[in-house]
Amino acid sequence: MKITFDEYATENQEVLQAVQNFVDSLDCLEKKKDSQIFIHQDGVKKSYYIRCCLSGETISNRIDLDARLDPQSTDTFRDNRELLLTHNTFRRMSHDADNEREFNDIIAEYNIGYSPEKPLKIWGGQHRSRAIQDAYRKKNVTRYHGFRIYFCLTKEQRSELALVSNTNIAVSNDLFDRQLEETMIGPHLRDWCVEVGLLGQNEDFPDVGSRSDKITTQGARSFVVNFFKGKDKGDQVNPDKLDYNIYEPYLCKSGVVLDEEYQKLIDEKAGTLWSDAKLKEAGIAFSSLHHAQYEAIKQSKHNTKSFRMKALTPAILSSWSYVAGLLQSHPARFKNHLTVPPSARGAPDPLNAYEMSKYKHDQDLPTYRGIGTRSDLKERQRIAQIFLARSLAEGTPIDKSLISKAVSTVIGLKAMSKGYVA
Amino acid sequence: MSYQQYIRDSEALYDQCCDAFKSGNEANGRRCAMASVLFSFIAVESFINNMMDDFTSLPKDLFTIHERGLLSESSVQFESSGKKAGQFVLTDRREYKRLEDKILFLIAKFGGGAAVDKGSNLWQKFERAKQLRDRLAHPRKDETPTPTIEGTQEVLETVKEIIQMVSVKVWGSKVTF
Numbered sequence: 001m002k003i004t005f006d007e008y009a010t011e012n013q014e015v016l017q018a019v020q021n022f023v024d025s026l027d028c029l030e031k032k033k034d035s036q037i038f039i040h041q042d043g044v045k046k047s048y049y050i051r052c053c054l055s056g057e058t059i060s061n062r063i064d065l066d067a068r069l070d071p072q073s074t075d076t077f078r079d080n081r082e083l084l085l086t087h088n089t090f091r092r093m094s095h096d097a098d099n100e101r102e103f104n105d106i107i108a109e110y111n112i113g114y115s116p117e118k119p120l121k122i123w124g125g126q127h128r129s130r131a132i133q134d135a136y137r138k139k140n141v142t143r144y145h146g147f148r149i150y151f152c153l154t155k156e157q158r159s160e161l162a163l164v165s166n167t168n169i170a171v172s173n174d175l176f177d178r179q180l181e182e183t184m185i186g187p188h189l190r191d192w193c194v195e196v197g198l199l200g201q202n203e204d205f206p207d208v209g210s211r212s213d214k215i216t217t218q219g220a221r222s223f224v225v226n227f228f229k230g231k232d233k234g235d236q237v238n239p240d241k242l243d244y245n246i247y248e249p250y251l252c253k254s255g256v257v258l259d260e261e262y263q264k265l266i267d268e269k270a271g272t273l274w275s276d277a278k279l280k281e282a283g284i285a286f287s288s289l290h291h292a293q294y295e296a297i298k299q300s301k302h303n304t305k306s307f308r309m310k311a312l313t314p315a316i317l318s319s320w321s322y323v324a325g326l327l328q329s330h331p332a333r334f335k336n337h338l339t340v341p342p343s344a345r346g347a348p349d350p351l352n353a354y355e356m357s358k359y360k361h362d363q364d365l366p367t368y369r370g371i372g373t374r375s376d377l378k379e380r381q382r383i384a385q386i387f388l389a390r391s392l393a394e395g396t397p398i399d400k401s402l403i404s405k406a407v408s409t410v411i412g413l414k415a416m417s418k419g420y421v422a
Numbered sequence: 423m424s425y426q427q428y429i430r431d432s433e434a435l436y437d438q439c440c441d442a443f444k445s446g447n448e449a450n451g452r453r454c455a456m457a458s459v460l461f462s463f464i465a466v467e468s469f470i471n472n473m474m475d476d477f478t479s480l481p482k483d484l485f486t487i488h489e490r491g492l493l494s495e496s497s498v499q500f501e502s503s504g505k506k507a508g509q510f511v512l513t514d515r516r517e518y519k520r521l522e523d524k525i526l527f528l529i530a531k532f533g534g535g536a537a538v539d540k541g542s543n544l545w546q547k548f549e550r551a552k553q554l555r556d557r558l559a560h561p562r563k564d565e566t567p568t569p570t571i572e573g574t575q576e577v578l579e580t581v582k583e584i585i586q587m588v589s590v591k592v593w594g595s596k597v598t599f
Contacts, residue, residue: 243481244481244484360424361472362424362425362426362469362472362473362597363589363593363595363597365598366426366598405479406479408475408476408477408478408479409476409479409480411476411593412476412477412479412480413480414593415476415477415532415592415593415594416477416480416484416532418532418534418592418594
């Protein structure tokens with residue numbers, strides 16, 4: 001059989017050899033019928049691939065659903081999302097596979113650098129692949145399925161392939177974030193979260209944050225970025241005028257592109273970021289707040305996920321961290337901020353989630369659902385002011401009066417900045 | 423309760439007043455009309471007072487003592503003895519300010535420099551509405567004001583326009599009723 005590069009692909013001997021190895025080791029339809037195989041090259045990332053047909057029997061024990069973004073890493077953390085085996089869509093897929101459905105455009109990488117007994121690392125079409133596997137194992141069903149198989153991928157090409165493949169299906173941004181983090185930054189953020197207690201040992205960021213009780217990659221990035229943003233702002237503000245400003249905590253963007261502020265921070269603080277003692281101190285204190293909130297709500301009559309996870313909501317997390325950074329040159333207030341707030345009278349939890357959920361200012365739309373339920377800038381400004389006001393005195397609880405005064409302060413300062421006539 | 427709720431109550435009472443007058447039940451129509459006018463003014467008072475409260479939350483040195491007195495509706499007095507002799511001080515004594523004055527202050531201070539145009543159609547309507555409210559709230563035996571359907575509607579609309587005007591001037595954005 002003949003293997004040739006198409007007219008748009010730059011010839012590459014290493015790739016040609018890898019394709020040859022693939023054909024030698026796996027039986028594809030093209031090999032069986034002695035037909036042509038073309039090597040294509042993607043125009044965007046220049047990655048090489050072929051299209052071919054593989055039978056259910058051939059792939060049943062040669063595919064790897066736990067593909068790694070970094071094949072050199074010995075980490076066993078998953079780069080793909082969890083398989084949803086009880087999902088109705090998968091059940092339908094499985095039923096179809098049992099009835100000899102032929103699937104197409106399954107994305108795989110031929111890689112014998114790890115788990116060589118399963119050289120086809122699946123990047124797109126995990127559920128289809130699993131359905132094909134099951135159909136063969138359980139019912140001996142085998143048909144030809146269409147594959148796109150990539151060769152000699154660089155780390156960047158692999159990461160992009162994983163992202164692009166996953167945009168074909170409903171995948172959360174949390175999974176994209178986790179994949180990008182692992183590929184472009186490494187395991188540092190995850191390790192840092194484990195160290196401060198925001199993740200347990202051997203835990204990873206969730207692939208779907210909304211279904212999880214764990215901090216997301218976006219949340220952890222936002223925490224780190226905001227600490228240093230707050231610190232920078234604190235260095236610029238006259239210490240006597242700390243309470244005269246509206247602060248703007250930042251929320252890292254989630255999805256297929258790494259957030260630029262996070263990237264900037266990583267570049268600027270390479271080598272010192274993950275060992276920063278003050279950041280770590282803040283992380284440990286925030287972790288204590290989250291766990292105190294979680295446990296208090298778990299044992300209360302308002303045991304809802306939104307209340308349990310209140311500390312990890314994007315607006316609260318980013319604002320808390322920003323204020324921690326802002327108070328770096330105010331040790332007494334920093335210390336007050338780090339302590340878990342005592343519960344306000346009648347409230348079971350330190351963040352007083354119920355009172356927050358009831359709060360509404362005259363400026364708010366009728367659809368507003370209380371403090372911390374949204375993550376826009378306005379919300380982050382308000383919450384930063386709540387934490388800043390709380391830091392003024394030791395042991396201040398978060399009660400209705402504190403919340404109301406803090407929000408009024410933000411709204412009053414905004415009105416004044418617009419045009420105060422002395 | 424929020425000012426929006428008072429506005430909604432006023433609207434509901436206005437609807438009831440219309441229905442009652444149309445069905446010939448004048449007593450009920452009058453009751454609902456009076457209540458609607460009063461609720462409209464409760465709404466605007468609530469809105470303005472809450473806005474004033476926002477400014478009282480700010481650091482004290484951002485305002486003069488007299489401004490703080492107006493914002494917190496507390497009296498300012500001149501001290502003639504003691505440590506603060508010769509100075510104005512803010513007391514704990516309540517000193518309620520007129521609604522018009524509070525609006526004038528908010529617009530003048532935070533409205534970008536433009537004072538309220540007292541000759542404008544809106545301000546004229548507001549003064550008429552205020553007079554009606556005052557006569558309802560402070561009745562005299564020889565004067566029994568009865569708001570009409572049209573008069574009640576004008577009060578409700580005027581109050582909404584005033585709230586909107588202050589919101590736009592001070593916050594830079596409209597509110598939703």
